[in-house]
Amino acid sequence: MDVFTLATNRRSNREFSKREVSADNLGGLKDYFASCPRLVPDIDVEMLILGEDASERLNACVGYHRFLIKAAHYIVLLSDVDEHYMENAGYIGEELVLKLTEMGIQTCWETIADGPLLKKRLNLSGDKSVAAVIAFGYEDAGLFARLGIKSPAEIFLKKKPGTAVPKLTIPQMFYDDEWGKAETISALDPDDDLYRACAAACYAPSFLNLQPFRLIHDGDKIVLVAVLDEMTDAADARLNLGITMMHFEGAVSRQSSGFQGWKLETPDKDYKLPDGAYVVGYYQL
Ligand SMILES: Cc1cc2nc3c(=O)[nH]c(=O)nc-3n(C[C@H](O)[C@H](O)[C@H](O)COP(=O)(O)O)c2cc1C
Known part of the structure; x- marks a missing residue:
């Protein structure tokens, strides 16, 4: 695939x-x-x-x-x-x-x-x-019925042919080293395995397209951080995270990258996360 x-x-x-x-x-x-x-x-x-x-x-x-x-x-x-x-x-x-x-x-x-x-x-x-x-x-x-979100109470479907829902870009989704620090992944060659995996993660579908997660590039790790939001419940938040991990891993692991997979553990490092955000796990590059 x-x-x-x-x-x-x-x-x-x-x-x-x-x-x-x-x-x-x-x-x-x-x-x-x-x-x-x-x-x-x-x-x-x-x-x-x-x-x-x-x-x-x-x-x-x-x-x-x-x-x-x-x-x-x-x-x-x-x-x-x-x-x-x-x-x-x-x-x-x-x-x-x-x-x-x-x-x-x-x-x-x-x-x-x-x-x-x-x-x-x-x-x-x-x-x-x-x-x-x-x-x-x-x-x-x-x-295609396109999703519109005006407020938590106003979610509507608009019938519109062929339109894709906008997604966060790599500079919006990724940080380097710690929360908030500008990323350098988007400077990689678009054919680079890591670039493709990061782009695939940005395209992951999520509940109400809220994309309540971010990724931190920390040396030989990509750290997945969940961000709590008021609209996504715990079950959908966890489905979102699994979907994102699949996109990232699927885009690299079936090529000859030698990357090692997700570990659902927290690295021993302070990523300076804001309130309501927590580390889900990391991908060992
Ligand atoms: C966990 C989860 C639950 C979802 N539940 C619904 C749903 O109940 N009804 C619906 O129309 N879309 C649902 N979606 C689809 C999202 O609205 C959709 O993925 C998001 O708006 C992004 O659009 P895209 O999938 O076209 O990229 C859900 C997506 C996820 C990941």
Whole structure:
């Protein structure tokens, strides 16, 4: 999978047609799920693929303001509850999103507004938690509904063809050495592995496109910092972080970089973080 290209071209779709994804492609998605990289490989995760008939059960349980984006199919990720399981679900979910993107299939993450009710509606027993829901299928007539955020109470969808949602750039997303210090990554060659990974991280989808995280380039480490915001709840914040780690790692690790992967630990250093920000982990270059 060419993660860099897929990550920079992907965007959420909110107008799906009724056209179903072929059994071949669904089989390819299941195979990919069985073998795709994970952030925390020890956590057991199951994938359900639901059809359009699940819309009624998902209705009012998922989506911004409980407004379901209807699609021909939905991925539901069920996970054992363990340390970093939501980041892991975000990471795996985005692997699946990019796999579908590669197949020419559109996607949209959907926030889980009422997990217990969703579990009940899907007749799920057992200890696993419903960690993620992703709508997927084919776009309807090339219309992308664009997200607009006026205030927490005013989130609206505008139908507009072919427009991408703006994302933070590398100078806005990255610092060198400590919080607030101007970065030097954007001076790298755009073909450089590190540059591509950092650009891919900037393109990560996030809840309401708020991108509540920053990255600090500290010598041989890229340190991921979460920034608490009032609109993103803890579950979506952790999904966001997993998605961002997937974009970064996917854009480097499948090339011959020799980079060593994410460690969900805090380096012993004062990054002069503002209140409400905390280190999630670091990528060892
Ligand atoms: C954790 C998470 C939850 C999301 N929930 C919803 C949702 O409930 N409804 C929706 O329309 N989009 C949802 N999105 C999609 C984001 O709004 C979208 O990724 C963001 O606006 C950036 O746009 P893009 O994906 O086109 O780059 C969600 C994204 C993430 C990562």
